[in-house]
Amino acid sequence: MMIDLAVWLILLPLIWASLAFMAGPGRGARLAIPALGLQLLLVLLLAGTVSESGAIGLAVGGWGAPLGIDLAADGLSVAMLLLTQVIALPLAIYARSYFQVKAPEGRYFWPLCGFLLAGLNGLYLSADLFNLYVTLELVGLAAVALVAADGGSRQLVAALRYLFATLLGSGSYLLAVALIYAAYGTVSMATLAPVITAEAPFVVWLAGGLMLVGLMIKTALFPFHFWLPPAHGGASAPVSALLSALVVKASFYLLLRLWLGPFAGLTASAGLLGWLPATLGALAIFWGSCQAIRAQRIKMLIAYSTVAQLGYLFLIFPLLTSEAALRAGIMQAFAHGLAKAAMFMAAGVLIKATGQDRVDSLAGAAQQLPLTMFAFGLAGVTLTGLPPSAGFLAKWLLIEAAIGQGAWSIAVVVLVGGLLAAGYVFRVLRQGFLLVPAIAADAPSFHPVPRTLEWMALLLAAASALLGLRGVELMELVALGGAA
Amino acid sequence: MTSGLLFACVGAGLFVMGGSGVLLLKHLLRRILAFNLMGSGAFLVLVGMAQRHGIADPVTQAMVLTGIVVAVAATALALALVRHLYRLSGKLELPEAADDD
Amino acid sequence: MSLGLSFDLLLGASLLWSGWRALSTPRLDRALVLFIVFGLLMTLTWARLAAPDIALAEAAIGAGLTGALLLDAYGVLQAKRLAAEARK
Amino acid sequence: MKRLVVIPAALFFVLVLILALVDLAPPAFDLRPLVAENLASSGVAHPVTAVLLNYRAYDTLLEIGVLLLALMAILAVSGSPRTTSNTSLSASDPLLAMLGRIAAPVMVVVAVYLLWAGTSRPGGAFQAGAVLAALAVLLHLTGLLAGWQQPGVRLRWGLAGGFLLFLSVGALLLLVEGELLRYPPAHAGVLILLIESGLTLSLGLILAGLFLFLSHDQGGPR
Numbered sequence: 005m006m007i008d009l010a011v012w013l014i015l016l017p018l019i020w021a022s023l024a025f026m027a028g029p030g031r032g033a034r035l036a037i038p039a040l041g042l043q044l045l046l047v048l049l050l051a052g053t054v055s056e057s058g059a060i061g062l063a064v065g066g067w068g069a070p071l072g073i074d075l076a077a078d079g080l081s082v083a084m085l086l087l088t089q090v091i092a093l094p095l096a097i098y099a100r101s102y103f104q105v106k107a108p109e110g111r112y113f114w115p116l117c118g119f120l121l122a123g124l125n126g127l128y129l130s131a132d133l134f135n136l137y138v139t140l141e142l143v144g145l146a147a148v149a150l151v152a153a154d155g156g157s158r159q160l161v162a163a164l165r166y167l168f169a170t171l172l173g174s175g176s177y178l179l180a181v182a183l184i185y186a187a188y189g190t191v192s193m194a195t196l197a198p199v200i201t202a203e204a205p206f207v208v209w210l211a212g213g214l215m216l217v218g219l220m221i222k223t224a225l226f227p228f229h230f231w232l233p234p235a236h237g238g239a240s241a242p243v244s245a246l247l248s249a250l251v252v253k254a255s256f257y258l259l260l261r262l263w264l265g266p267f268a269g270l271t272a273s274a275g276l277l278g279w280l281p282a283t284l285g286a287l288a289i290f291w292g293s294c295q296a297i298r299a300q301r302i303k304m305l306i307a308y309s310t311v312a313q314l315g316y317l318f319l320i321f322p323l324l325t326s327e328a329a330l331r332a333g334i335m336q337a338f339a340h341g342l343a344k345a346a347m348f349m350a351a352g353v354l355i356k357a358t359g360q361d362r363v364d365s366l367a368g369a370a371q372q373l374p375l376t377m378f379a380f381g382l383a384g385v386t387l388t389g390l391p392p393s394a395g396f397l398a399k400w401l402l403i404e405a406a407i408g409q410g411a412w413s414i415a416v417v418v419l420v421g422g423l424l425a426a427g428y429v430f431r432v433l434r435q436g437f438l439l440v441p442a443i444a445a446d447a448p449s450f451h452p453v454p455r456t457l458e459w460m461a462l463l464l465a466a467a468s469a470l471l472g473l474r475g476v477e478l479m480e481l482v483a484l485g486g487a488a
Numbered sequence: 489m490t491s492g493l494l495f496a497c498v499g500a501g502l503f504v505m506g507g508s509g510v511l512l513l514k515h516l517l518r519r520i521l522a523f524n525l526m527g528s529g530a531f532l533v534l535v536g537m538a539q540r541h542g543i544a545d546p547v548t549q550a551m552v553l554t555g556i557v558v559a560v561a562a563t564a565l566a567l568a569l570v571r572h573l574y575r576l577s578g579k580l581e582l583p584e585a586a587d588d589d
Numbered sequence: 590m591s592l593g594l595s596f597d598l599l600l601g602a603s604l605l606w607s608g609w610r611a612l613s614t615p616r617l618d619r620a621l622v623l624f625i626v627f628g629l630l631m632t633l634t635w636a637r638l639a640a641p642d643i644a645l646a647e648a649a650i651g652a653g654l655t656g657a658l659l660l661d662a663y664g665v666l667q668a669k670r671l672a673a674e675a676r677k
Numbered sequence: 678m679k680r681l682v683v684i685p686a687a688l689f690f691v692l693v694l695i696l697a698l699v700d701l702a703p704p705a706f707d708l709r710p711l712v713a714e715n716l717a718s719s720g721v722a723h724p725v726t727a728v729l730l731n732y733r734a735y736d737t738l739l740e741i742g743v744l745l746l747a748l749m750a751i752l753a754v755s756g757s758p759r760t761t762s763n764t765s766l767s768a769s770d771p772l773l774a775m776l777g778r779i780a781a782p783v784m785v786v787v788a789v790y791l792l793w794a795g796t797s798r799p800g801g802a803f804q805a806g807a808v809l810a811a812l813a814v815l816l817h818l819t820g821l822l823a824g825w826q827q828p829g830v831r832l833r834w835g836l837a838g839g840f841l842l843f844l845s846v847g848a849l850l851l852l853v854e855g856e857l858l859r860y861p862p863a864h865a866g867v868l869i870l871l872i873e874s875g876l877t878l879s880l881g882l883i884l885a886g887l888f889l890f891l892s893h894d895q896g897g898p899r
Binding site: 489491492494495497498501502505506509513515517518520521522524525528531532535536539544549550552553556557559560563564567570571574578580 | 593594597598601604605608609611612617620621624627631634635637638639640642643646647650651654655658659662663665666669673
């Protein structure tokens with residue numbers, strides 16, 4: 005009975021998305037928000053079930069792998085599902101007010117968003133390599149469509165870049181699935197895990213490499229990050245939040261799942277392999293942070309910060325022999341997800357209020373929009389990794405794992421990355437809190453903004469800053485039945 | 489050599505050709521063609537390798553049917569973006585470097 | 590070498606050739622035609638691989654619909670270009 | 678510059694890949710016997726249809742979702758509805774119009790045949806839907822059917838109806854049988870035919886929509 009919960013997490017968004025489409029352009033918020041509330045309830049129940057009785061699996065159609073498709077929910081999947089629903093609900097409430105003011109961009113937001121969430125939930129639950137391909141495409145195409153929806157030519161260029169990158173990524177993944185099927189005759193992860201060993205034929209190594217590269221492109225790991233800043237920086241604020249907080253995490257999750265699951269035999273035999281993503285991750289932290297410090301537009305600053313923060317996720321790969329590294333990765337995914345959603349939402353409020361998106365134009369924002377600037381500041385605390393935020397806990401866990409295994413270089417990267425993050429966060433806060441407009445007449449006029457927008461940004465920011473205090477429960481969940 | 493294996497090798501060639509095309513070609517319509525070649529190549533590897541001993545495999549055939557539909561969906565979306573971009577800017581190529589601000 | 594295999598070799602070579610030319614030929618209209626030819630060759634290939642379902646889908650969706658979409662897009666782009674040149 | 682990296686890398690990769698493919702041992706698992714054994718309880722006689730709509734029906738469900746998503750994406754991208762002047766029917770060649778009128782009933786019959794044939798031999802909802810879509814495109818080209826702009830409520834129901842029907846059957850089976858899309862063997866055939874009929878109609882509309890929504894967009898660079 006309880007496993008049905010997991011299936012409804014995929015079915016519900018598909019249902020409300022289709023109904024929203026049938027209801028017509030711009031409609032669907034009143035359906036989506038209660039449904040998202042229900043989804044959040046379901047995922048909490050699912051988390052309870054999994055922490056009581058361990059990982060659960062289910063065979064769609066009653067056939068079971070390898071003939072049918074299996075779904076599986078373990079601690080890792082449930083953690084990602086939880087992150088998705090926790091962010092989606094406040095984001096939907098935010099989006100509802102946001103698009104009320106500025107209608108045309110949001111005409112197809114609800115159906116597209118529903119399909120995107122269904123794709124994400126489906127991806128976290130799937131245990132079948134080919135089915136994962138379909139969910140990857142669902143997520144990728146929905147995300148591209150959201151970036152492009154009713155945008156100008158700059159947004160279209162960004163969307164096209166994103167589209168070709170994501171198609172290249174999923175194409176590589178598909179070829180890898182074909183190679184795996186050629187070698188073993190099945191695409192079920194549970195069936196594959198015991199048979200893929202270090203003595204696997206060379207084709208399997210090629211498949212692993214293709215999946216690694218394909219998913220790194222989709223996660224925008226340096227040097228494949230080129231598509232991310234324009235896409236995330238150019239979309240409308242709710243979409244940017246959705247993309248930066250959730251979508252890029254999906255391909256990271258899949259990489260982690262494959263690394264620890266079916267390909268564990270290969271990754272364990274090639275100990276140095278983990279340093280490839282970790283090195284790129286370190287470069288991403290430096291490159292992304294420096295670009296963020298230089299960026300002129302506030303949303304580009306946040307987008308480059310995403311490039312940097314994604315880097316931390318990849319630092320865990322050489323350390324995965326210990327459970328602590330996995331926990332650090334998931335905690336970082338939560339910290340960044342919550343904080344980045346809050347930041348983009350706050351940026352959306354600032355842009356709506358000032359009508360401009362330059363960092364320089366924020367002078368005096370703290371007097372006009374104290375809640376929003378406070379939300380931005382709290383999210384910034386998480387990104388820099390100050391206690392008691394989730395970001396602090398993530399970095400603490402990561403440094404602990406790194407030092408435990410003698411990987412001092414990773415600890416150094418984490419510390420330097422925190423300083424760089426402080427650099428770009430402080431740039432915005434200094435403008436907002438400390439500077440007053442040079443001449444009173446020059447002060448940007450602030451338009452009134454719905455309070456809901458401010459409160460939702462603050463809610464997520466507060467969650468990101470306070471999660472550090474309640475991190476233990478989450479960590480216990482991740483440990484449960486994780487990494488089969 | 490069976491036809492399955494032969495076409496799988498052809499598929500490998502098509503995939504790589506299409507992939508390089510997506511990376512290198514400037515004209516957006518050509519990139520869409522290249523993406524389709526890439527997809528067809530992967531499908532040929534999937535079915536060809538599964539049938540390299542000469543017996544038809546309905547599982548991979550069904551997967552490829554799914555894949556073809558996904559590919560046409562992606563192609564249609566790409567064309568919608570390209571046509572709209574052309575309408576707004578008159579351009580059929582992406583600008584060289586992503587602009588920062 | 591059997592007749593079937595030599596046919597397959599020829600077919601495989603034509604697939605690679607038409608795919609290559611579709612990407613490299615300088616004229617866009619020729620490229621699109623070559624791409625549709627490529628789709629038809631794929632249909633033949635699926636038939637050779639004992640996959641009639643895919644052959645039907647490839648003919649209808651792969652070559653047919655994708656080809657129609659591309660040609661329609663090309664037609665519009667061409668018409669606009671001609672109109673723009675006429676205005677000059 | 679980029680070429681100097683990509684082309685040698687591509688050539689090297691394809692060489693390695695082909696060498697690896699050629700000397701690959703036979704796979705450890707073989708799904709063909711499983712497909713054949715369970716065919717009797719799958720509700721259809723054609724193995725590919727059995728995989729598509731029974732064993733791996735969940736893939737197919739999501740794939741229809743992807744297609745519907747692409748259609749919505751096109752609507753979302755193509756901008757706000759503009760003046761309808763450029764979608765008025767073009768005065769068409771009477772010969773073409775006659776061709777369209779003759780072809781229409783024939784193609785509908787072909788679509789129904791393909792749908793029905795799919796249970797026992799090659800064919801099925803996709804192919805039948807594609808034929809319906811081709812019919813719509815043909816009618817458009819012969820001037821009998823206008824290009825589509827923003828879809829009205831009936832068209833939206835038609836576009837999403839097949840997907841929603843598939844989804845409802847899946848959800849119903851989850852409630853009744855305890856697993857998503859687990860057909861009771863006695864009713865599998867009927868349920869699959871029901872799903873396929875809905876899909877044929879919606880796929881026909883969606884595939885036609887991909888063409889017709891895009892092709893109404895004739896405006897030049899502004």
